[in-house]
Amino acid sequence: MDNGKIIAAIDEQIGKLQQARQLLGGASSNERRAGFKAGRKVRSTGKRTLSASARKRISIAQKARWANYKAKQKKAA
Numbered sequence: 001m002d003n004g005k006i007i008a009a010i011d012e013q014i015g016k017l018q019q020a021r022q023l024l025g026g027a028s029s030n031e032r033r034a035g036f037k038a039g040r041k042v043r044s045t046g047k048r049t050l051s052a053s054a055r056k057r058i059s060i061a062q063k064a065r066w067a068n069y070k071a072k073q074k075k076a077a
Contacts, residue, residue, distance in 0.1 A: 050058075
């Protein structure tokens with residue numbers, strides 16, 4: 001058999017199996033996945049804002065991390 005005939009036979013079997021699957025189980029897995037994606041809430045792409053106090057806490061924490069890093073660098077040198 002050449003490749004074209006083999007592929008045609010495989011495609012025929014796939015078609016038969018898909019028909020059997022639809023008869024036995026209802027919707028195909030692709031249709032179920034599409035419904036699942038459609039029902040999911042999508043996160044908005046807008047910017048999130050932080051309060052002034054949250055920005056201040058983050059700033060202080062980052063400055064402390066940098067101070068710690070620089071102190072270790074001085075000890076290593």
